[in-house]
Amino acid sequence: MTSVDKDFDALTLTVIADFDATTERVWELWADPRLLERWWGPPTHPATMVEHDLTDGGEVAYYMTSPEGEKFHGRWRFTAVNPPKSLEFVDSFADSDGKPVEGMPTNTIRMQLSAYDGGTRMELRSVFDSREQMDQLIGMGMAEGLEQAVSQIDALLA
Secondary structure, three states: OOEEEEEEEOOEEEEEEEEOOOOHHHHHHHHHHHHHOOOOOOOOOOEEEEEEEOOOOEEEEEEHHHHHOOOEEEEEEEEEEEOEEEEEEEEEEEEEEOOOOOOOOOOEEEEEEEEEEEEEEEEEEEEOOOOOHHHHHHHHHHHHHHHHHHHHHHHHHO
């Protein structure tokens, strides 16, 4: 993990991490749902990918399971997919059927992979529609959750 930056003026949360692996190898951690569920979500809330269509207009449905067994559902809708370099998706809370929950905040996540220092740099930039939305998601632990999730990637690449 290189940095976590909250920019309240630009309404962004940016996580940057550097990996000792090729861009193609890091891309596979997004493209393969079995690998994605091994790192998406903090270690205390492992993810299960229910649907995984990594294409423009495609969607991912997943849930994270708490230590008490409670399931927290989410949905991504891809607006841009450019393998093995970048993707963009709208991240939303979902119900148990995978449908977005009305009234809950969403954000757009832009993921960029680039060659860096003999390996790969991954930048995850979450863009919020409003300060209230950003405050709500950060208050729910989004920054810490992303940091913990991304911190699991090194072990998968080893």
